[in-house]
Amino acid sequence: MQGYILQMQKTRTEDMIVKILTQRDIKTLYRFYGARHSIINIGRKIDFEEQTQLGFLPKLKHIVHLGYRWESQHDRYYIWQHFIKLLYKHLADVYEIDSFYFELLDSGADKLMLQNPKRVVLEMYAALLNHEGRAFIDMNNQMQCFVCQQRLADSVALGRAFLLAHKECIGGRAFILEKMSSFLQTQSTILLEDDEVDHLWEILGLGL
Numbered sequence: 272m273q274g275y276i277l278q279m280q281k282t283r284t285e286d287m288i289v290k291i292l293t294q295r296d297i298k299t300l301y302r303f304y305g306a307r308h309s310i311i312n313i314g315r316k317i318d319f320e321e322q323t324q325l326g327f328l329p330k331l332k333h334i335v336h337l338g339y340r341w342e343s344q345h346d347r348y349y350i351w352q353h354f355i356k357l358l359y360k361h362l363a364d365v366y367e368i369d370s371f372y373f374e375l376l377d378s379g380a381d382k383l384m385l386q387n388p389k390r391v392v393l394e395m396y397a398a399l400l401n402h403e404g405r406a407f408i409d410m411n412n413q414m415q416c417f418v419c420q421q422r423l424a425d426s427v428a429l430g431r432a433f434l435l436a437h438k439e440c441i442g443g444r445a446f447i448l449e450k451m452s453s454f455l456q457t458q459s460t461i462l463l464e465d466d467e468v469d470h471l472w473e474i475l476g477l478g479l
């Protein structure tokens with residue numbers, strides 16, 4: 272079985288409880304001497320087996336690291352891990368999921384070596400918002416401010432989860448509404464400047 276390590280937690284000994292996102296669910300598995308196992312790290316893709324134990328967490332066995340070349344590049348790996356940590360919080364308390372999340376990580380991981388890592392992650396997030404029905408898109412750009420419910424004009428500010436608002440209502444930096452709605456609609460950052468990408472990256476850090 273394949274999965275992405277979302278989180279791990281050391282127990283009183285050197286054992287670990289590891290959360291793994293697979294195609295179907297988020298598994299909580301127990302790994303003896305996990306702390307000595309360098310493969311076990313947030314964001315890594317692994318092949319593994321699960322062994323059930325009566326009355327206890329299933330064991331994580333036969334781990335094989337399905338590595339990506341970018342893991343050796345600190346900045347790329349850092350950005351990836353940052354997104355994985357946010358995703359873990361977002362999916363906390365979820366057990367069964369659809370394959371969208373696993374496939375999202377697979378396609379993002381494939382792009383990460385060659386493309387700007389912040390852009391890759393922002394595009395993944397736009398896809399996630401669309402999948403969850405949380406991307407506030409209106410084809411005619413008749414969008415409302417989430418604070419005052421009044422119509423938005425050309426310039427908008429962004430709240431957590433890229434909710435759109437008037438700059439006067441939440442402060443922060445102004446973005447061009449058309450650019451933002453195009454980003455959310457197409458799930459592409461191609462129209463965004465690098466400094467806009469940096470700002471969106473900071474807003475992403477507030478939580479998915």
Ligand SMILES: [Zn+2]
Nearest residue numbers: 416419437440
């Ligand atoms: Zn407003």
